[in-house]
Amino acid sequence: MCVIRIRLGILGADDSLPIIQSVVEEYKEFVCLPVVYWNESEILDLIRPLASEVDMWLFSGQVPYSIAKQSGEIEVPLFYVPHTGASLYRTLLQAYYTNQIPISQLSFDTYERGEVERLLEEADIKEPVPHIKHYEGGISAQELASYHYDLWRQGKTKAAVTCLRTAHLEMEKMGMPVYRVLPARSAVEAVVQTIIRTGEMLHVQDAQVAVQMIEVDSMMITSPEAFSTDEIYKMELKATEKLLQYTKKVQGSLKCAGPGRYVIFTTRGALKEMTASYKTIPSEEEMAHLYDEIVACGIGIGRTAYEAEIQAGKAFLHAKHCGRGAWMVAFDDGTIAGPLGKGERIRYSLGDEELRQLASRTSLSAATLGKLQAVLRKRGKNEIEAHELAVYMGILPRSARRILKELEAAGLAEAIGETSPYPRGRPRKVYRIFL
Incomplete structure (x- = not known):
C-alpha cells in the first residue's frame, strides 16, 4: 500500500515543540515544518508564509489553535494536542x-x-x-x-x-x-493517528470528480477590422486549442457546452494543485495565455460527475456576478469560495437552515446572508459600512446600502455610528450586524 506523505506544520512553544516533534518524526507519513512562537500576537504572521507548504497544522495547545481557527485564514485541517x-x-x-x-x-x-x-x-x-x-x-x-x-x-x-x-x-x-503542564506523548500519538486518518481521507477526496465550466469570448481580443466570420472562426479555434492545452495539464477531458462555453472533467486533486488549494487562479502560462478571453469560470466538486457538474454551474453563475474573468468554486459541503486570486476572497454557505430562517424575515437570500456572514468572519468583527461590504461582496455601494438597510428593518442590524473617510465626503453609516 502506498504511504501518504503529509507536510505537517507544527507550531508550539519552545518547551512543548521538541516533545511533539519527537513523536511525529517517528512516523514515516510526515514531513515536519516546526515553528516556535513566543507571543500569541505573532502566530498568524508565522503561519502565513508557510500557507503553500503545509497540508495540515498541529498546535501545541488550544490557544494557538483557536487563534488560527478564528482568523478564518487557514483553510487546511487544524489540530491541537490536548492537555490530558x-x-x-x-x-x-x-x-x-x-x-x-x-x-x-x-x-x-x-x-x-x-x-x-x-x-x-x-x-x-x-x-x-x-x-x-x-x-x-x-x-x-x-x-x-x-x-x-x-x-x-x-x-x-x-x-x-x-x-x-x-x-x-x-x-x-x-x-x-x-x-x-507539558503535552504527554500519549496525547500527541492520539492526535497523530487522527491526522493520518484525515490525510488518508483527503487522499481519497483528491480522486473525486471535479468539473470546470468556462466561458470564453474570442471577439474580445479581435480587432474591429477582423470581424469577418472566417476570422472569428479562426479565433474560436485558437481559443479551443488553448483550452485543450490547459485541459491536458489538469489531466482532464474537454467538452463543448454551447457557443463559447466549455466543460472540463478532471479530478479534485488536479484543480486543487492548479489553484493552490482554491486560493489563486493558474498562471498565464498554465492557462496557455487564455486570460483575456475568459468571461467567467466555475469549479464544482461533487461525489459524482453529475453532482460536480451541477456545482460547477452554481459556481459559474456566482462568478458571472463577480465581474469579467472571475473564478469561483462550489464545494460538496454546500459552501462556495472566491473570487480566486482576489484579496476579498471569502468562503460562504449557500444557505443552511438557520440562515434560511433569518432570510425569511427579509427579502434577502440565504446565500447573501451566508456571504455577509463570511465577510464578517474574515474581518474578525461584526461591524461594517456599505463601501467596505461592497468591496468584499463585489457589488455596488448602493446595493450594499440596500442590504444593510434591509437587515436594519428586520432587526438584524443597527446603525452604531458614522465614519468620514474624506474631509469633504458624506459620512458613512457603520452598522453592527446580528446574524
Whole structure:
C-alpha cells in the first residue's frame, strides 16, 4: 500500500515543540515544518508564509489553535494536542515532590473543574480544587497570569499550574511559583493517528470528480477590422486549442457546452494543485495565455460527475456576478469560495437552515446572508459600512446600502455610528450586524 506523505506544520512553544516533534518524526507519513512562537500576537504572521507548504497544522495547545481557527485564514485541517490527565498527573507529582504543595493550594487554568475532580478521583485523591480558570478558545497570557498572581498575592495559593507557556513566562517574571503542564506523548500519538486518518481521507477526496465550466469570448481580443466570420472562426479555434492545452495539464477531458462555453472533467486533486488549494487562479502560462478571453469560470466538486457538474454551474453563475474573468468554486459541503486570486476572497454557505430562517424575515437570500456572514468572519468583527461590504461582496455601494438597510428593518442590524473617510465626503453609516 502506498504511504501518504503529509507536510505537517507544527507550531508550539519552545518547551512543548521538541516533545511533539519527537513523536511525529517517528512516523514515516510526515514531513515536519516546526515553528516556535513566543507571543500569541505573532502566530498568524508565522503561519502565513508557510500557507503553500503545509497540508495540515498541529498546535501545541488550544490557544494557538483557536487563534488560527478564528482568523478564518487557514483553510487546511487544524489540530491541537490536548492537555490530558497524564500531563496533569506529572505536574501535580512534581509540585508535591519538590515543594509538598497540596492540590487545594494550587490554582489551575484551561481544565474544566469536573475534569480535574474526575482525574483526582481516579487516583483516589480526595482534595478540594477551589481555584480553576476554565476558558474556551483563546485567552491572553496577561489575563491568565493576573488570575493566578492575584490568588497567590492574597495568600490563597502557593503556586500556579498553567497550560500556556507565555503565561508561565509571565508569572516567572512576576516572581511567583508556577508549574507548566507539558503535552504527554500519549496525547500527541492520539492526535497523530487522527491526522493520518484525515490525510488518508483527503487522499481519497483528491480522486473525486471535479468539473470546470468556462466561458470564453474570442471577439474580445479581435480587432474591429477582423470581424469577418472566417476570422472569428479562426479565433474560436485558437481559443479551443488553448483550452485543450490547459485541459491536458489538469489531466482532464474537454467538452463543448454551447457557443463559447466549455466543460472540463478532471479530478479534485488536479484543480486543487492548479489553484493552490482554491486560493489563486493558474498562471498565464498554465492557462496557455487564455486570460483575456475568459468571461467567467466555475469549479464544482461533487461525489459524482453529475453532482460536480451541477456545482460547477452554481459556481459559474456566482462568478458571472463577480465581474469579467472571475473564478469561483462550489464545494460538496454546500459552501462556495472566491473570487480566486482576489484579496476579498471569502468562503460562504449557500444557505443552511438557520440562515434560511433569518432570510425569511427579509427579502434577502440565504446565500447573501451566508456571504455577509463570511465577510464578517474574515474581518474578525461584526461591524461594517456599505463601501467596505461592497468591496468584499463585489457589488455596488448602493446595493450594499440596500442590504444593510434591509437587515436594519428586520432587526438584524443597527446603525452604531458614522465614519468620514474624506474631509469633504458624506459620512458613512457603520452598522453592527446580528446574524
